[in-house]
Amino acid sequence: MIPELGHYALMLALGLALIQGVMPIVGTRTNDPALMSIAVPAAQAQFVFVALAFASLAASYVMSDFSVLNVFENSHSQMPLIYRLTSVWGNHEGSMMLWVLILALFGALVATFGTNLPATLKANALAVQAWIAAAFHLFILTTSNPFIRIPDAPFEGHDLNPILQDPGLAIHPPLLYLGYVGFSISFSFAIAALIEGRIDAAWARWVRPWILGAWMCLTVGIAMGSYWAYYELGWGGFWFWDPVENASLMPWLAGTALLHSAVVMEKRAALKVWTILLAILAFSLSLIGTFLVRSGVLTSVHAFATDPTRGIFILGILVVFIGGALSLYAWRAPLLKQGGLFAPISREGALVFNNLFLTSACATVFVGTLYPLALEALTGDKISVGPPFFNATFGPLFIPLMLVMPFGPLMGWKRGDILSAAQRLFAAAILSAIAIAAAFALDHGGPVLAPFGVGIAVFVMAGAVTDVIERTMIMRIPLWAALRRAVGLPRSAWGTAFAHFGIGVTLLGIIGVTAWGTERIVAIRTGDSIDIAHYRLTFDGLFNRTGPNYRDVAGRFTVRRTSGELVGEMEPSRRTFPARNMATTEAALMTRGVSQLYLSLGDPNPDGTVPVRLYFKPHVLLIWLGAIIMFIGGGLSLSDRRLRVGAPRPAKAKAVLQPAE
Amino acid sequence: MTRKQRRLVLIGAGVGVLAVAVALMLNAFRDSIVFFNSPSDVAEKHVSPGTRIRLGGLVKTGSLVRGNDLRVRFEVTDGNHEMPVTYQGVLPDLFREGQGVVAEGVIDGAGVFDADTILAKHDETYMPKEVADALKKSGHWKDDYAQRAAMPIGGGSK
Numbered sequence: 001m002i003p004e005l006g007h008y009a010l011m012l013a014l015g016l017a018l019i020q021g022v023m024p025i026v027g028t029r030t031n032d033p034a035l036m037s038i039a040v041p042a043a044q045a046q047f048v049f050v051a052l053a054f055a056s057l058a059a060s061y062v063m064s065d066f067s068v069l070n071v072f073e074n075s076h077s078q079m080p081l082i083y084r085l086t087s088v089w090g091n092h093e094g095s096m097m098l099w100v101l102i103l104a105l106f107g108a109l110v111a112t113f114g115t116n117l118p119a120t121l122k123a124n125a126l127a128v129q130a131w132i133a134a135a136f137h138l139f140i141l142t143t144s145n146p147f148i149r150i151p152d153a154p155f156e157g158h159d160l161n162p163i164l165q166d167p168g169l170a171i172h173p174p175l176l177y178l179g180y181v182g183f184s185i186s187f188s189f190a191i192a193a194l195i196e197g198r199i200d201a202a203w204a205r206w207v208r209p210w211i212l213g214a215w216m217c218l219t220v221g222i223a224m225g226s227y228w229a230y231y232e233l234g235w236g237g238f239w240f241w242d243p244v245e246n247a248s249l250m251p252w253l254a255g256t257a258l259l260h261s262a263v264v265m266e267k268r269a270a271l272k273v274w275t276i277l278l279a280i281l282a283f284s285l286s287l288i289g290t291f292l293v294r295s296g297v298l299t300s301v302h303a304f305a306t307d308p309t310r311g312i313f314i315l316g317i318l319v320v321f322i323g324g325a326l327s328l329y330a331w332r333a334p335l336l337k338q339g340g341l342f343a344p345i346s347r348e349g350a351l352v353f354n355n356l357f358l359t360s361a362c363a364t365v366f367v368g369t370l371y372p373l374a375l376e377a378l379t380g381d382k383i384s385v386g387p388p389f390f391n392a393t394f395g396p397l398f399i400p401l402m403l404v405m406p407f408g409p410l411m412g413w414k415r416g417d418i419l420s421a422a423q424r425l426f427a428a429a430i431l432s433a434i435a436i437a438a439a440f441a442l443d444h445g446g447p448v449l450a451p452f453g454v455g456i457a458v459f460v461m462a463g464a465v466t467d468v469i470e471r472t473m474i475m476r477i478p479l480w481a482a483l484r485r486a487v488g489l490p491r492s493a494w495g496t497a498f499a500h501f502g503i504g505v506t507l508l509g510i511i512g513v514t515a516w517g518t519e520r521i522v523a524i525r526t527g528d529s530i531d532i533a534h535y536r537l538t539f540d541g542l543f544n545r546t547g548p549n550y551r552d553v554a555g556r557f558t559v560r561r562t563s564g565e566l567v568g569e570m571e572p573s574r575r576t577f578p579a580r581n582m583a584t585t586e587a588a589l590m591t592r593g594v595s596q597l598y599l600s601l602g603d604p605n606p607d608g609t610v611p612v613r614l615y616f617k618p619h620v621l622l623i624w625l626g627a628i629i630m631f632i633g634g635g636l637s638l639s640d641r642r643l644r645v646g647a648p649r650p651a652k653a654k655a656v657l658q659p660a661e
Numbered sequence: 662m663t664r665k666q667r668r669l670v671l672i673g674a675g676v677g678v679l680a681v682a683v684a685l686m687l688n689a690f691r692d693s694i695v696f697f698n699s700p701s702d703v704a705e706k707h708v709s710p711g712t713r714i715r716l717g718g719l720v721k722t723g724s725l726v727r728g729n730d731l732r733v734r735f736e737v738t739d740g741n742h743e744m745p746v747t748y749q750g751v752l753p754d755l756f757r758e759g760q761g762v763v764a765e766g767v768i769d770g771a772g773v774f775d776a777d778t779i780l781a782k783h784d785e786t787y788m789p790k791e792v793a794d795a796l797k798k799s800g801h802w803k804d805d806y807a808q809r810a811a812m813p814i815g816g817g818s819k
Contacts, residue, residue, distance in 0.1 A: 234754070344670050356675055360682040367686055381696060382791050384715055384765075388693035393685040397678075521750050523731050583754050602731075602751035611731050611751045 003068050006056030007147035013049040013104070014137035016042050020107075020130035024123035025195075036119050039126035040111040046133065047108035054101045057146050058088050067153035070094065070146040076159040076579050078549040086170045087160040092294060092310075093146035095173060099290070100136045102174075102181040106210075107133065110185060117206060124192030125185075132184055135317045143310045159549065159579035168228035175221030176248060180286040182214025183255060187283035190276045191325060194332040204266035204275065209638055211262055211279075215255045216634035222248050223627030234585030234600040236615045238513070238623055241390045246369040247289030253362035254282040257355045264351050268413060270342060271352070273333050278355075280329060284322040285362070291318050292369070346416040350408035357401040364393040402456050402507065406463020409496055410470065424470055428462035443516075450515035457511060460504030464497045495637025499630045506626025509594075512619030519616075523609035533616040534562050535597060537570070542610065551576045552586070555601050555610060559590060567592075572599045572612075594621040695765060699795035700742035703768070710768045716744060716776070717763040717792040725758055737762060737774070739799040748776040761792040 020042035027035025060068045061084050064077040074091040075084055089098040107129045114122050140146070189207045193199040225248065230238045239245060258278040264271045291314045342348035368385045375381055406428060410421040435458040439451035469475060471489055474482040520532050526541040538558045545552035554573035560566050572588035587600040595618045602611030697715040698708060708714055716737055724736035731750055735758075736743045746764055756762060756779060766776035 341664060341667065344667070344674075352671065352674070356678040360678050363679075364682055364686055371690075382715075382794070383697065384695045386693065386695065389686075389689045392689035392693060393682070396685055397682060521731060523729075585754055600751075605727055613751055 002056045002059050003065070003147040003149065006053040006060075007145070009049040009056070010053040010137060010141060010147075013046050013053065013100075014134060014141065016046040016049065017130045017134035017137055020046060021127050021134055024127045028120045028123050028196075033119060036123035039123050039130075043104075043107040043111035043126050043129070046130070047104040050101050050104040050137075054088075054097050057094060057097055058085060061085060061088050064157065065153075066155070066157050067149050068146075069148045069150050072150060072154055072157045074160050075157040076549055077156060078579075079160065079165070080548055082167070082170060083160060083165050087164070089173050090160050090164045090169055093140070093144045095177075096136065096140050096144050096294070097146060098173065098177055099181060100133060100140065102177050103129070103133050103136065103184060106181060106185050110188075110210075114206070120196060121189070121192050121203075121206075124195050125188040128188035128191045129184060132188070132321065135321070139310075139313050139317065143313050156579075159577060162550070162575065162577040162580060162582050162584045163232060165577075166228065166232055168224065168232065172221060172224040172228055175217050175224060177221075179214050179216075179218025179221050179255075180248075180251060180289060182210060182217060183251060183258075183279075183283040183286050185210040185214070186258065186279040187325070190279035191328065193276060193336075194328050197332055197335040199272050199276065199336050201266055201269040204262045207279070208259075208262045208266060211255065211259050211282075212634050212638050215252070215259050216631050216638070218248070218252050218255060219627050219634070220631045222252060223624045227624050230620075231587055231589060231598075232584075234587050235613065236519075236587070236598045236600075236617060238510075238620065241368075241387045243369045244293055246365050247292045250285040250362055250365050250369070251282055251289060253358050253365065254278060254285050257358040257362070258282050260351045260354050260358075264348050268342065268348055270348060271355075273336055274355070276333065276336070277329060278359075280322075280325045281359075284318075284325065285366075287318050287321060291315060342413070343415045345411070345418050347408065347411045347413045349416065350404060350411050353404055354401065354408065357397055361394050361397040361401075364397065365390065368393065399456065402460050402503070405460055405500055405503070406466065409467045409493075409500070425463055425466055428459055428466050431462045432456070432459035446515040450511055453511040453515070454508065457504045457508035460507065461501050464501035464504065467500075468494070468497045491640040492637045495633045495635075495640070498633030498636055500633075502626040502629030502631075502633060504626070505622050505629055506624075509619045509622030509624075509626060512622065513617050516618045517615060517620075520614045521611070522614075523605060523611045525609055530612065530614055531562065532597070532614050533618075535567065535616070536560050536562055537597075537599070537614065539610070539612075542604070545573070547575075549577060549579060551578070553601075553604075555612075557588075557599060559597065570597065570599050572601045574601050574603065591621065594619050594625070596620050697763075697791045699739040699792075699799065700737055700744040701739050701795075701799055703744060704742045708768060710770050710772075713765070713767055715763055715765045715791070716746065716774050717761070717795055718744075719792070719796070720756070720758050720760060720762050722758045737764065739795050741799045744774050745772075746774040746776050748779055750779075753779055763791060 020039055023042075024036050024039040027033070027038070057070070060071050061075055062081065064071065064075060064084065066072040066075075066077075070091065070093050074087050074094070079087070087094070089095045107126060110122070110129070111126060117125075186207050189203065189210075193203055222245075225245070226238050229240070230236060258275065258281075261271050261275045261278055265275045291311075294310065294314060368389050372383050372385055375383060406425055407418070407421050410424055411417070432455045436451045436455035439454040443451060468486075468489075471493055472482045472486045474486075477485075518532055520530050522530060524530065524539050526539055529536050529538045531537075536559075538560070540556040540558060542553055542555050545554055552573040552575050554571050557570045557572075558566070559568050559570055568590060570588035570590055573586045574583055575586050576583045585600045585602075587598055590597040590599075595616070598613075598615040598617055600613045602613070604610050695713050695715050697717060698706070699718055700716070702708070703714075703716065718737040718739040721736040721738045721743060724734075726734045728734065732747065733749075733752065734745065734747050736745050738744075746766075748764065748766075763780040764774065764776035765778040765780070766774055769775050
């Protein structure tokens with residue numbers, strides 16, 4: 001009964017989406033406020049029905065109703081409750097349900113809280129949002145229905161892929177989807193603006209919180225996925241340039257560019273046409289990411305099923321939405337009025353620089369990810385484009401971006417002074433030089449360029465701090481006055497400083513672990529010791545453990561400093577899941593400051609030795625800590641006064657020409 | 662500066678950065694692309710020693726020999742040709758005889774594939790797509806594989 005209710009609710013949601021997609025647009029054409037206002041209750045009701053459908057699927061999972069095919073294939077009654085719940089989205093059908101749930105949620109949020117939006121813009125934007133929703137509801141109902149029953153209900157399910165039985169699954173996909181799907185709002189607003197053929201600085205002010213929210217979720221979503229891969233896959237890599245990872249990185253890069261160009265648009269009414277294009281691109285890349293991950297063109301842990309009709313359906317959605325949006329853009333963008341003037345050396349100029357490099361970097365990732373697919377389709381040759389490609393393209397494009405980043409916030413709008421900015425960054429540059437010298441002095445066998453990388457990371461961090469020091473004048477005026485200034489500083493200024501600082505922290509972590517990480521791969525017997533960095537690990541032997549739906553063969557290791565001081569114990573294991581006859585490696589991690597020891601076991605050899613991989617990962621935690629700092633920065637910016645207090649009424653064409661500040 | 666000049670500066674900067682990006686990509690494509698080959702491809706195309714390739718096929722049943730220091734030797738087959746592979750390190754969780762594998766490395770002077778990476782699989786039923794295609798090409802694809810690939814239900818197939 002419950003799954004049927006869910007199925008029915010989803011059909012009703014499709015119907016509501018169709019109404020929401022047509023009526024408001026008709027309303028804006030005929031100037032009928034009643035028709036336009038249908039969008040609001042329709043969006044809210046659509047969310048209620050999608051939530052109902054999702055809840056019934058979740059209920060089937062929690063109750064282990066194996067008469068539902070989707071539950072039977074992906075769940076097991078012995079799994080802990082949390083994994084029974086998270087396996088809802090640990091498969092293709094369920095993850096698409098999560099996708100539409102978040103889409104409907106965003107639509108309802110815009111409908112409910114967008115009370116200060118102009119009626120036509122709101123109606124059009126919600127209608128566009130409904131088209132996307134309708135396409136995906138139809139996709140689920142026709143090709144990926146999670147509510148299908150099996151006639152003779154089996155007693156036990158097939159279990160969730162053990163790799164996915166991890167707390168990471170509870171957090172990573174929802175955050176990532178909040179990011180991906182969050183960009184649908186800026187997309188819908190961009191299309192609505194194109195339909196109206198009118199756009200102004202206020203548009204950016206309305207859309208920016210949505211971009212910011214999506215960007216925050218995507219940032220931590222990607223970081224979470226990276227950490228999950230790091231500890232779960234057993235060889236300690238944090239980023240593989242895997243096409244699936246790239247699929248999430250591309251919207252992030254485009255979204256970061258969008259975030260910055262929207263600032264220019266909001267403050268200076270410039271870059272309007274470009275911002276609209278970025279809004280379209282960011283969501284298009286999210287859709288492409290969904291296509292890459294879900295269609296089965298790539299085989300990976302994320303490709304749950306490879307059913308060609310699904311791939312073709314998503315490809316159809318892709319062509320209609322991306323092609324349609326870009327055509328509309330080509331047709332309507334020339335109508336939009338040009339915005340304010342600025343000199344190349346200015347805050348705007350710096351943000352344009354940021355946009356150029358971010359989009360170029362995004363383009364290299366795009367080419368590197370899709371070229372193998374295109375080549376195979378055209379010539380049949382199978383190639384792989386791996387880390388060397390991305391290191392040689394993405395890296396060089398990111399370095400100038402990092403070097404210029406601290407200058408941006410120190411430049412004035414309209415016309416900046418690069419010399420004065422450089423003077424204020426003098427202390428940061430000195431710190432960076434000291435860091436380079438220190439890295440060289442302490443370096444033992446890392447790559448030659450690594451100390452310079454450390455220098456760049458320190459420059460970025462010190463630059464962010466400089467920005468705050470300059471704004472609070474902490475060195476020049478009494479402390480209490482500076483503190484008052486700090487409190488009075490716009491939250492968005494704090495947000496910028498935090499986010500930029502976070503980038504530096506992540507960069508430092510990446511450089512630390514790639515340049516100075518060490519690994520030992522050895523076969524050992526009980527009583528043997530392995531030395532790494534300044535630690536010595538002694539193998540005390542193997543023992544067995546059982547969990548709710550798995551068996552562990554674990555090794556116990558005593559960790560001491562080389563000086564002999566006891567640090568603790570590590571227990572990596574090989575975990576076997578009988579339901580799927582599958583084994584996973586459960587690595588043991590020991591955190592020392594922001595560095596980690598990483599230990600994983602291989603299958604025991606016939607001669608009684610156990611293969612062991614041991615890594616020392618210096619500063620590895622900084623990678624994800626940086627992402628959290630970026631998230632906090634985004635949150636601070638989101639709580640900025642000018643976004644909290646109602647946005648102004650739509651500016652008339654006259655107001656656009658006046659400087660916003 | 663006039664509006665036109667400023668726009669020219671912007672467009673110039675955009676084209677410049679894009680040109681740099683394209684140059685970087687072309688350069689990287691020359692150096693860092695790895696082609697996928699089946700053992701038959703290696704035999705037919707005469708892949709020269711020292712060229713970095715990906716080799717894919719099935720691990721030949723009974724060919725796995727474990728040596729000292731985590732050295733392993735096994736053969737990769739696509740049914741028509743076989744290729745000996747050596748590797749030092751810990752094999753992925755799901756490395757098994759008779760199952761699909763993809764290895765990355767170079768062919769040495771003696772015709773042995775010296776792998777530095779053995780790609781891990783995420784699922785016991787997952788057959789790397791390249792391997793599946795190579796097996797189909799060599800005519801040794803069995804429907805058994807297709808069934809396993811299409812029906813990711815672990816318990817039944819074992």
